[in-house]
Amino acid sequence: MTVTTAAPPGVAKADRPAAKRNRKPLRPARVVLYVFLTVVALGWLAPLLLAVYASLRPYAETAKYGYFSLPHHLSFHYYSLAWSSADMVKYFRNTMIIALPSVFLVLFFASFVAFALSRFKIPGRKTLLIMFTAGNLLPPQVMVTPLYTVYTKIPLPEWLSSSQTLYDSYLGVIAIHVAFQTGFCVFVLYNYMQTIPTELTEAAVVDGASLWRQYWQVILPLTRPALGALATLEFTWIYNDFLWALVLMTSGDKLPITSALNNLRGEFFTDYNLLAAGSVMVALPTLIVFFALQKQFVSGLTLGANKG
Amino acid sequence: MTSSPLTAEAPAPQTTPVRRRRRLGRFNRRDVLVLVVLLGIPVLLDLALIWATTIASIGLSFTSYNGVTAIKWVGLRNYEQIFTIYEPFWRAVRNNLLWLGVLGLIATPLGLFFAVLLDKQIRFSRVYQSILYMPVVLSLAVVGFIAQLVYSQDYGVLNALLGRTSHPTDWLGDPHINIWAVLAAAIWRHAGYVMILYLAGLKAVDPALKEAAVIDGANERQTFFRVVFPTLRPINIIVLVITVIEALRAFDIVYAINSGRNGLELLSVLVTANIVGEASRIGYGSAIAVILLTTSIGFVIAYLTQIIREERR
Numbered sequence: 001m002t003v004t005t006a007a008p009p010g011v012a013k014a015d016r017p018a019a020k021r022n023r024k025p026l027r028p029a030r031v032v033l034y035v036f037l038t039v040v041a042l043g044w045l046a047p048l049l050l051a052v053y054a055s056l057r058p059y060a061e062t063a064k065y066g067y068f069s070l071p072h073h074l075s076f077h078y079y080s081l082a083w084s085s086a087d088m089v090k091y092f093r094n095t096m097i098i099a100l101p102s103v104f105l106v107l108f109f110a111s112f113v114a115f116a117l118s119r120f121k122i123p124g125r126k127t128l129l130i131m132f133t134a135g136n137l138l139p140p141q142v143m144v145t146p147l148y149t150v151y152t153k154i155p156l157p158e159w160l161s162s163s164q165t166l167y168d169s170y171l172g173v174i175a176i177h178v179a180f181q182t183g184f185c186v187f188v189l190y191n192y193m194q195t196i197p198t199e200l201t202e203a204a205v206v207d208g209a210s211l212w213r214q215y216w217q218v219i220l221p222l223t224r225p226a227l228g229a230l231a232t233l234e235f236t237w238i239y240n241d242f243l244w245a246l247v248l249m250t251s252g253d254k255l256p257i258t259s260a261l262n263n264l265r266g267e268f269f270t271d272y273n274l275l276a277a278g279s280v281m282v283a284l285p286t287l288i289v290f291f292a293l294q295k296q297f298v299s300g301l302t303l304g305a306n307k308g
Numbered sequence: 309m310t311s312s313p314l315t316a317e318a319p320a321p322q323t324t325p326v327r328r329r330r331r332l333g334r335f336n337r338r339d340v341l342v343l344v345v346l347l348g349i350p351v352l353l354d355l356a357l358i359w360a361t362t363i364a365s366i367g368l369s370f371t372s373y374n375g376v377t378a379i380k381w382v383g384l385r386n387y388e389q390i391f392t393i394y395e396p397f398w399r400a401v402r403n404n405l406l407w408l409g410v411l412g413l414i415a416t417p418l419g420l421f422f423a424v425l426l427d428k429q430i431r432f433s434r435v436y437q438s439i440l441y442m443p444v445v446l447s448l449a450v451v452g453f454i455a456q457l458v459y460s461q462d463y464g465v466l467n468a469l470l471g472r473t474s475h476p477t478d479w480l481g482d483p484h485i486n487i488w489a490v491l492a493a494a495i496w497r498h499a500g501y502v503m504i505l506y507l508a509g510l511k512a513v514d515p516a517l518k519e520a521a522v523i524d525g526a527n528e529r530q531t532f533f534r535v536v537f538p539t540l541r542p543i544n545i546i547v548l549v550i551t552v553i554e555a556l557r558a559f560d561i562v563y564a565i566n567s568g569r570n571g572l573e574l575l576s577v578l579v580t581a582n583i584v585g586e587a588s589r590i591g592y593g594s595a596i597a598v599i600l601l602t603t604s605i606g607f608v609i610a611y612l613t614q615i616i617r618e619e620r621r
Contacts, residue, residue, distance in 0.1 A: 030430075037425060041439040044496065048442070050465055051454045067457055068468030109350035116347050121329045128351065130612060135358040137549070137608045139556050141579040142597045145590050146364035147357065148583055149375060179357035182350050187615075198329075211339035240447035242560040247580055258447045262564065272457060279453045283446050290445040294438060297445070301501075302508035 048283075055079070055277035062273060078277035082264070088257070088281060095256040097170050098245070099238045102177040106234055107227055109178065110185030115215045117186075118193040119201055129190060136183030144247050147176060151248055168250045176248065177238050185230050188300075192226040193219060229300030232293045236286050257282050362601065369595035375588045386595035397596070400573040403487055407494065407574070408555035415495040416551055419502025424532065426503070427510040437507070441500040448497070452564025455493045456480065483571025490561055490572060498554060502547055509543040510536070542614065549611040556604050575600045 054067050056074045082088050113132070117125050151167035161169030196219065204218045220227075245259040252263060264278045290297055335343070369386055373379045390397050422440055426433050443451065458465050459479035467476040479489040513536055521531040559576040562568040568577030575596055582593030 033425060033428070033430065037430070037436050040422075041436050044439050044443070044500075047454045047458055047493075047496070048446075050457055054457050062463055066463045066465075066468050066473075067460070068465045109346070109353075112346045113350050116343060119329060120343075122347070130616075131351075131359065132354060133615065134608055134612060135354055137553060137604070137611065138358065138362060139553070139576065139597070139600050139604055141557075141559070141576045142365050142601045143358060143361040144579055145368060145583050145594045145597060146361040149368075149373075149590060150361070152375075175353065176357055178350075179353040182354060183358070186350075205334075210342075211335060212342050236445055240445075240449075242447065242449045242563065243580075246563075247584060258449045261449055261453065272460065272463070275453050276457055279450045283450045286445045286447065287442070290442065291438070298441075298504055298508075301504055 051276045051280055051283075054273050055280050057273060059271050059273050078274050079281065082274060082278045082281060087253075088278070090253065091255060091257040091260040094170075094254060094260075095239060095258070098173050098177070098256055099235060102174050102181070102238050103231055103234045105174070105178045106181045106185055107231060110182045110230075111189050111220060111223060111227065112215060113182070113186045114189035114193050115219050118190050119198070119214075119219075129186070132183040132186040134183075136180060136187070140180065140243055143176070144243075148247055163251070167248060168254065170254070172248050173244050173256075176244055177241070181234055181237065185234065188230060189223060189226055192223060196222050225299070228293075229296040232289060232296040233300035236289060236297075239286060365594045365597050365601070368591055369598045371591040373590045375583075375590050382591065386592050387599075390592070390595055390599070394592075396573045396578060399571075400575045400578050403573055404555060404558070404575050406487060407491065407558050408552060410491045410495065411498050411551045411555050412548075415498035416502050416547060418495065419499040419547075420506050422499060422503040423506035423510055426507060437503075441504055443497045444500045444504075446497070448560030449564040451493050451497060452561045455490065455561065455565060459489050480565055481570070486565075486571045490565065493561055494558065498551070501550070505543055505547055505550075506540070509540045513539055545611065545614045549607050552607045553604060556600055 050067065053071075054062060055078050056076070057071055058073055058075070058077065061072050062069075113128075116122060117129055122128070148167070151172050152165055154166040156164060156166055156169055156171065158164055160171060163169060166172040166175075200218055200222070201214045204214050209218070239256075240258060241256070242258050245256050249255055249259075252260070255263070261275070261278050261282055264275050368379075370381060370383060371379050372382045372385070426437055430436075446454075456464075461467065461476045461478040461481060464476075464479065466479060467473065470477075477485070480486045517535055517539065518531055521535045526534065557576060558574055559568075559580075562572040562574055562577060566572060568574055568581070579593050579597045579600070582589045582596065
């Protein structure tokens with residue numbers, strides 16, 4: 001598994017010079033391959049490009065000529081409109097209030113659980129591992145109903161939640177994210193930590209390190225690549241979440257950005273160009289994370305999927 | 309203190325392939341406290357929010373609970389009504405099956421096909437890879453909104469491209485075709501996901517295997533289907549499970565388009581529709597959730613067996 005993590009950058013670097021050295025003359029089959037891939041790639045990009053294009057054009061124009069037409073006016077008007085009147089800043093902040101603590105807690109708990117399960121003879125170790133892994137695979141809709149019911153009945157002090165219950169509070173949404181996502185991360189990190197030699201922690205024990213120090217100073221630094229990969233992945237997943245906030249929150253002004261996007265619809269007689277601008281703005285952070293940290297992103301997914 | 313090489317090498321002679329885990333007896337009180345607290349919190353969270361709620365759903369599905377009045381046991385009545393008179397149910401089942409079929413028979417093979425093409429040591433492989441993977445990082449809600457720009461009856465790009473300007477098709481409004489339009493968006497997103505998983509798998513295949521097959525006179529297709537594909541078995545199982553789970557979880561795209569009505573019913577939407585809003589038929593919604601759970605449980609077990617088998621290896 002360590003191989004999988006390390007492979008993408010190494011392979012990419014090793015591949016390029018090699019490919020340059022023995023580049024063969026293009027065979028017709030290759031030409032077909034490149035043409036095919038380029039066409040597919042353009043087709044794949046098209047919907048997103050369309051959204052960007054639509055967001056730059058006024059409603060009156062697209063209503064008259066349709067989206068498939070040459071531009072007459074291009075402006076960032078809808079972006080400033082979405083930013084100011086639709087309060088995108090507030091919803092972005094809401095998303096961060098949910099996503100940042102969630103990602104941090106998920107990684108902290110999952111890494112400790114994985115550390116404990118992979119190092120010590122804890123009774124019911126296998127059962128715990130299965131419990132975490134299987135929990136992440138259940139359809140979330142199975143939890144929705146009781147969660148909703150219980151959340152409305154748990155009181156919270158005013159300073160923690162303006163609704164005074166766990167329902168419609170950030171804490172409630174964070175809690176379910178942490179519970180749900182920890183399962184996936186435990187599974188990935190457990191497999192990762194299996195590859196770290198036990199001698200390392202044993203040496204630390206001989207040196208008199210406490211359990212906490214073994215975790216914090218020996219294992220955690222060695223797990224950094226996997227943690228980085230998972231952080232990128234989890235941030236995107238929690239950022240993109242739609243269901244939990246929809247079911248467990250009710251106040252419009254507390255919603256995270258993905259769920260709030262739905263609000264752009266009613267308020268402005270569904271101006272689809274405004275919605276396009278909103279969509280692009282919501283998509284932008286995840287796209288930036290993806291392109292900046294693509295390596296981590298991909299290795300996070302493949303870490304979970306194959307242990308070869 | 310982390311890396312004193314002498315102590316690290318000391319236990320080396322007794323290294324066996326079997327991993328040694330330490331017994332708990334060697335901990336002092338503080339260690340045990342740290343272990344109990346930091347292991348206890350996530351375990352309790354998982355038990356309470358994931359497993360207890362799942363079991364509670366099963367329990368509630370046999371009641372007529374509405375969130376206000378006392379819980380009343382009604383036996384199998386909810387299920388009976390869902391199967392017989394709850395009108396959107398069978399449409400939702402059909403749509404979920406379509407979703408599964410399309411992801412499994414079109415999107416997944418497409419993803420595998422992309423992976424095989426990109427594994428051929430072509431130039432700009434990374435660029436193609438990023439573009440094909442990009443939809444996966446988008447929120448499904450955003451995918452739903454973008455779909456509306458493409459499919460809109462009057463202004464949409466698709467009608468313009470097809471030249472259907474005089475009698476435009478209402479791609480998302482017509483209940484006979486809208487599920488297919490949405491499925492196209494689902495394929496767009498799923499194929500890239502599958503591609504990334506297979507690409508990693510293909511990179512791990514020993515090149516000597518392929519070379520041996522070529523020396524034995526196998527053509528490209530034979531090499532792939534007879535030699536390479538069988539070695540991908542663990543990934544095939546994971547992709548299968550992910551595909552099934554994605555198909556059962558499908559929710560966001562249809563919800564963003566029209567809240568999952570008018571031909572876009574899905575089981576997941578029916579669950580939320582029964583609890584959010586004025587309806588609040590909790591027992592009823594739970595029964596639908598349990599139906600969803602029973603469908604997925606077989607695949608979850610298949611996945612776990614695969615993991616445990618690999619663990620033993």
